Amino acid sequence: xxxxxxxxxxxxxxxxxxxxxxxxxxxxxxxxxxxxxxxxxxxxxxxxxxxxxxxxxxxxxxxxxxxxxxxxxxxxxxxxxxxxxxxxxxxxxxxxxxxxxxxxxxxxxxx
Amino acid sequence: xxxxxxxxxxxxxxxxxxxxxxxxxxxxxxxxxxxxxxxxxxxxxxxxxxxxxxxxxxxxxxxxxxxxxxxxxxxxxxxxxxxxxxxxxxxxxxxxxxxxxxxxxxxxxxxxxx
Numbered sequence: 001x002x003x004x005x006x007x008x009x010x011x012x013x014x015x016x017x018x019x020x021x022x023x024x025x026x027x028x029x030x031x032x033x034x035x036x037x038x039x040x041x042x043x044x045x046x047x048x049x050x051x052x053x054x055x056x057x058x059x060x061x062x063x064x065x066x067x068x069x070x071x072x073x074x075x076x077x078x079x080x081x082x083x084x085x086x087x088x089x090x091x092x093x094x095x096x097x098x099x100x101x102x103x104x105x106x107x108x109x110x111x
Numbered sequence: 112x113x114x115x116x117x118x119x120x121x122x123x124x125x126x127x128x129x130x131x132x133x134x135x136x137x138x139x140x141x142x143x144x145x146x147x148x149x150x151x152x153x154x155x156x157x158x159x160x161x162x163x164x165x166x167x168x169x170x171x172x173x174x175x176x177x178x179x180x181x182x183x184x185x186x187x188x189x190x191x192x193x194x195x196x197x198x199x200x201x202x203x204x205x206x207x208x209x210x211x212x213x214x215x216x217x218x219x220x221x222x223x224x225x
Contacts, residue, residue, distance in 0.1 A: 032212075034214075036214070041199065041219065042218065042219070043115075043201050043203070043216030043217055043218055043219055044154070044201075044203075044214075044216050045216070046213040046214065046215075049212075049213075085153070087153070087154075091212075099142075099144060099156070099159070099203075099205075099214060100156055100169075100170065101146070101153055101154040101155075101156070102153055103152065103153035104153050
């Protein structure tokens with residue numbers, strides 16, 4: 001599985017968009033980009049994933065660059081409850097056994 | 112809908128004691144994982160399994176053993192607990208398919224070794 005690089009922490013004002021970047025320059029053609037988040041001490045929760053097209057669901061949007069070497073998770077209107085650690089991982093949908101999580105980005109949403 | 116269930120949720124061990132953490136999933140998933148998370152740190156993969164009867168080492172396997180005798184269960188064992196193994200342990204599972212490959216996590220098991 002390809003490795004990812006994320007900033008250790010970010011701040012965002014409540015109600016504003018939170019843009020969380022992720023670099024994955026060694027991503028392979030069959031690897032997807034997944035985003036998870038971990039609120040306080042709970043188990044991580046799935047947010048969104050994509051291969052090469054931009055994706056949107058009820059939680060967030062995922063923008064993947066054309067060369068697929070980086071991506072951005074967008075929380076369009078951040079709330080205090082979005083304060084969490086956000087993990088970006090890349091993995092093939094088949095195989096991709098190890099599923100390594102990095103340190104993630106700690107997002108602080110401030111009132 | 113149970114999903115991934117871990118037992119016990121909390122445990123205090125003395126150095127040198129042994130214990131087993133049990134993970135059970137009811138989603139018929141092929142892959143199962145054990146992670147540990149130390150305070151302020153990310154998740155680190157201990158061991159994983161790609162199917163019943165198979166196990167493999169992750170990033171930090173030393174001091175732990177695992178078994179996957181049944182597809183729905185993945186056991187994590189500590190034969191001789193050490194204070195360095197004080198951590199929160201998360202179990203996870205996922206399906207092996209080309210779509211819908213989300214990883215589902217348990218609620219965590221808090222282990223303190225004194």
